[in-house]
Amino acid sequence: MESIEKLLQLIPHYEGLPELLRLALPMLVSCVLVFALLALAVLFLVWLERKVSAHIQDRLGPMYVGGWHGWAQTLADALKLLLKEDIVPESADKVLFKMAPFVVFLGAFAAFVVVPFGAMSFVTDLNIGVLYVVAVGSLSVIGLIMAGWASNNKYSLYGGMRAAAQIISYEIPSAIAIMTVIIYVGSLSMVDIVNAQKGGILHWFIFRNPFVFLGFVVYFVASLAEVNRTPFDIPEAESELVAGYHTEYSGMRFAFFFLAEYANMILVASVATTLFLGGWTSVLPGGTQLVPGPILFFGKALVLIFVQMWLRWSLPRLRVDQLMYLSWKVLLPVSLALVLGVGWLAVDW
Amino acid sequence: MFTYFRDIGLGITTVLKSMGVAWRHLFTPSVTLQYPTEKWTMPERSRARLLNIIEDCIGCGQCARVCPTECIRIQTEKRGKEEPEIVASNGTAIKLRTIVFDIDMTLCCYCALCTFACPTHCLVMTPAYEYSVYDKREHVYHFAKERSKIDKPPGGPSPAAA
DSSP states (O other), rough: OHHHHHTTTSSSSGGGGOOHHHHHHHHHHHHHHHHHHHHHHHHHHHHHHHHHHHHTTOOOOSSTTGGGGGTTHHHHHHHHHHHOOOOOEEEEEEEEHHHHHHHHHHHHHGGGOOOOOOOOSSSSSOTTTTHHHHHHHHTTHHHHHHHHTTTTTTHHHHHHHHHHHHHHHHHHHHHHHHHHHHHHHHOHHHHHHHHTTSGGGGGGGGTOOOOHHHHHHHHHHHHHHHHOTTTTTTGHHHHHTGGGTTTTTOOHHHHHHHHHHHHHHHHHHHHHHHHHTTTTSSSTOOOOOOOOOEEEEEEHHHHHHHHHHHHHTOOOOOOHHHHHIIIIIHHHHHHHHHHHHHHHHHSSO | OOHHHHHHHHHHHHHHHHHHHHHHHHOOOOOOOOTTTTTTOOTOOOOOOOOOOOOGGGOOOOOOOOOOOOOOEEEEEETTSOOOOEEEESSSOOOOEEEEEEEETTOOOOOOOHHHHTSSSOOOOOSSSOOOOSGGGGEEEEHHHHOSSSSOOSOEEEOOOO
């Protein structure tokens, strides 16, 4: 936000503006900036997902719209979704039904506030950044259960209930896996965490010690479940629940669920990049920055997102009991053991 | 306890194995054919749209009789004695003038029985399979070229040229 404030000061007579406007303008600009970037990234990722899935299944995917390998397909789809009729079921709870998609999106969107995309490009540096991400990130579960309940549809309700059970269960191992990094840094601020990993690939936490590496694996698996991706997509299991919590949605509200899903993917990839893969810091040993930080950051996040997609098209969906087994009986004990291990190494005996 | 750890190990290895399979398929060439721009080469003897070589047709009507969906409509009249004798390419004398030879391809079931019945092999199936039209009446193919030499045609609309 500081860099945006500096930019805004280039506006003539900026200092002469009312106090309230000067306070609100940087927030508004950074919000719009993050939203625009996020929407662009989502458009790209939906296209990428379709391409990756197609090629894994020996197909081609979208090929026509826009010329080169159907690059404009998602643009056309988004336009179509925006123009479609917004259907609200007769017996739905209208207010909650209309609100839910935005609540879901809000959770993902608000968490981006503390993600440092580059040395200077972050909205704000909270001293409890990681806690904020974990807390705000799980806000979306309220939206999901809201959508499931307000639709007044058995499939939606099942989807919402499953989403709640799943996301809350997987919050715990993912938060504990994040603890392994926090023990190292001794700070919850995202910027401090990135700064502690400066100096090339060997300084990234993932390669510092085996416990943190396993912590990364646990976080990655748990984050997949948190964003409802296959193999943990039981809240929207299309073969059982039609489309889960968003069965009754159409048009722009459906698009918002879609946006939220991909924004959540980007969020967990960004958080994993920041915590374990050195954020925007360079790959090269010694830490010479050849490419700008934000590009490097998105590159690393993109690799993680690609792995998410890769997993999605490799694995079948888990059953509900298998899902709970994995969370409570495997990931939770493993992550606790990892925290103990990191703590044991961190203590100066 | 042992099975617990064995199951975890099994889970990890099978996930990695399936990811390996997916990775291999990511780089195998796609099987998709970009249809309107790329096309199958149809087998030489594939059986799609019917074609009647009307010059060889003797108007015997066996095709219409054998057709299970009755999609072939034939009307003939006798050729006059004074008209020059003509023969089909396999030597059969053509004694009837085919004035109507319509095939309704919307009814055709592609069984090819008519082509086996045809004594002069003038009714054949061609590999042409792209003949969608906006009006289904355009799917009635008129093969007869000769018009009736009798003043009044024996009923039905006059056949247009195919």
